[in-house]
Each structure stands twice: as structure tokens, then as C-alpha cells.
Amino acid sequence: DGGITQSPKYLFRKEGQNVTLSCEQNLNHDAMYWYRQDPGQGLRLIYYSQIVNDFQKGDIAEGYSVSREKKESFPLTVTSAQKNPTAFYLCASSIGGDYQPQHFGDGTRLSIL
Amino acid sequence: RKEVEQDPGPFNVPEGATVAFNCTYSNSASQSFFWYRQDCRKEPKLLMSVYSSGNEDGRFTAQLNRASQYISLLIRDSKLSDSATYLCVVNNGSSASKIIFGSGTRLSIRP
Numbered sequence: 001d002g003g004i005t006q007s008p009k010y011l012f013r014k015e016g017q018n019v020t021l022s023c024e025q026n027l028n029h030d031a032m033y034w035y036r037q038d039p040g041q042g043l044r045l046i047y048y049s050q051i052v053n054d055f056q057k058g059d060i061a062e063g064y065s066v067s068r069e070k071k072e073s074f075p076l077t078v079t080s081a082q083k084n085p086t087a088f089y090l091c092a093s094s095i096g097g098d099y100q101p102q103h104f105g106d107g108t109r110l111s112i113l
Numbered sequence: 114r115k116e117v118e119q120d121p122g123p124f125n126v127p128e129g130a131t132v133a134f135n136c137t138y139s140n141s142a143s144q145s146f147f148w149y150r151q152d153c154r155k156e157p158k159l160l161m162s163v164y165s166s167g168n169e170d171g172r173f174t175a176q177l178n179r180a181s182q183y184i185s186l187l188i189r190d191s192k193l194s195d196s197a198t199y200l201c202v203v204n205n206g207s208s209a210s211k212i213i214f215g216s217g218t219r220l221s222i223r224p
Contacts (some may be wrong), residue, residue, distance in 0.1 A: 035214075042117075042200070042216040043157075099121055099145035102212070103196050104156040 002027045004105035006091050012113045013078065013085060021076045021108045023091030029103075030096035032074035036060060037088045046089075049074055050096055078110065086111050116140060116213045117203050123219040126191060133187040136201030146184045147202040148175055151217065157200055160185075187206045188220075196222045 004025045013019045025032065031050045035043040047056030049068040063082025068074050074093075078085045088109055092102040114123055118137045126132045138146075140154040145164060149157035161168065163184050167176035198217040205211035 039218070040121075043214040045212070088154075101147050101159050101162055102203075103159065106156045109154075 004091060004093055004103060005100045006089075006108050008108060009106070011108055011110045014113045016080045018077055018079045019092075019110070021078070022088055023105055023109070024072055025074075025091075025093045025105075026072060027093055027103065028071070030071070030095035031094045031100075032068065033092040033094075034058075034064070034066065034074070034076045034101060035092065036082045037090060039062035042055060043090065046076065052070065116217060117215040119199075119201050119215040119218045120156045121216060121218060125223060128191060128193055128222055128224055130191050130222075131187065131189045132191055132220065133185055133195050134199065134220075135185045136181050136203075136215055136218075137183040138201075138203045138213075139182070139183075140203070140205050141179075143182075143203045143205050145204040146175075146177060147204070148173075148184075149200040149202060150197045152197050153202055160199070164209050178205055191222050193222050193224065196220060 007022045029049050031046040034046040037043050046064050047058055047066040049055035052071050053066050055066050063079055065077045083094045088107050090107045091105040094100045116139050143217050148160040150160045151157040161175045163175040163177050172189045176185045198218045198219050201215035203213045
């Protein structure tokens with residue numbers, strides 16, 4: 001089955017620790033995205049990548065980093081500089097190009113220990 | 114004014130009812146629009162794309178009103194399983210930074 005896989009489902013971060021969230025897709029999509037969702041809020045864009053080895057900051061990139069070494073993979077690192085990391089993190093992908101809908105993975109819930 | 118606005122609800126309607134909600138957008142140059150549904154603590158799932166004058170998929174109808182800059186979602190013969198949050202998404206261009214998500218409208222269907 002084609003889809004987007006995020007892992008882990010739940011993650012706990014200690015103070016001063018960096019953690020990495022995995023996102024893998026087998027849809028052959030060019031574009032991949034990371035969003036953050038807080039309770040009762042809309043999705044906010046953290047980073048996106050429209051092609052391998054290239055990515056751009058979204059609206060709330062501070063305290064996060066990404067890489068896009070392979071088309072299938074777009075991991076997100078939440079660094080210790082992100083002071084309020086508790087949220088629901090969603091990875092998405094799309095065919096790319098203009099006006100294409102995004103498809104989402106099932107998310108990772110990150111909490112502070 | 115927010116770029117994309119939705120009535121947060123909740124809309125609480127009986128099973129079998131017809132329910133409609135709107136989403137307004139501020140950028141008159143917006144070209145494509147989508148409705149997603151999001152269940153509690155789950156990821157958003159694409160429900161419908163709304164491209165030109167609107168489209169229908171079974172019990173769901175999406176309409177686009179460019180003059181008034183809103184899209185609507187109509188659900189007929191509502192089912193208990195329709196209970197979810199419905200997200201409006203507006204895509205203003207080819208960059209991901211131009212994809213704007215509404216905060217969602219909560220719908221609860223009661224037996």
C-alpha cells in the first residue's frame with residue numbers, strides 16, 4: 001500500500017535534548033512538508049522541500065532542522081532551541097507543482113518530560 | 114482579517130440532517146481549494162478538491178463563490194461517522210508557503 005509513514009507515534013523529549021521525527025513516503029511524490037498543530041489551532045508550516053537536496057523554511061522554522069537526502073525521506077529534528085515543542089507534528093507530501101492537494105502521515109505527538 | 118476563516122462551531126445536528134458550513138478567504142487571486150476532514154487526534158484526510166464552480170461526491174457537495182470569496186461544504190443525510198473537524202485549505206500558488214489551512218469547523222452528529 002502506498003502512503004506516508006511517520007515514526008514514532010509518541011515521543012518524549014528531555015530538556016536540552018534534540019529529537020528526530022521520521023517521515024517516509026512511497027508515493028513517488030516530489031514535495032514534502034512538515035507542519036505543527038497545537039490544540040484547537042490550524043496547521044502551521046515548519047519546513048518544506050520541493051525537490052531532493054533542497055528545502056525552505058516555513059512560518060515557524062526556528063528551533064527545527066530538516067534534511068532531504070532522498071526523495072522518500074524528510075526527517076525533522078526538533079532541537080533544544082525549540083522551547084515549546086509539545087505539539088502534534090504532521091508530515092505531508094504532494095505530487096508537486098501548482099495547486100496539488102497534500103496527503104498526510106498519521107502524525108507524531110511530542111511531549112516534554 | 115485572517116487569510117482563511119472558518120466558524121469553529123461546534124455544529125451539533127441530528128443524524129439524517131443536512132448541514133452546511135462556509136470558509137472565507139481573503140486573497141482574490143486564490144486558485145485552488147480543498148476540504149479535509151480530521152478526526153480527533155488523527156491526521157487530516159483529503160475529502161474533496163474544489164476547482165471551478167464546485168463539485169459533488171456522494172452526500173458531499175462543495176461550492177466555490179469567487180465573487181464573495183468563500184467556499185462551502187454541504188453534507189446531506191448526515192451519519193454518525195461524519196462527526197469530525199472539517200478543515201478548509203486554500204492554495205494561492207506553487208510554493209508551500211502559499212498553502213493556508215483554516216482552523217477547522219467541528220461537526221458533531223447526534224443519534
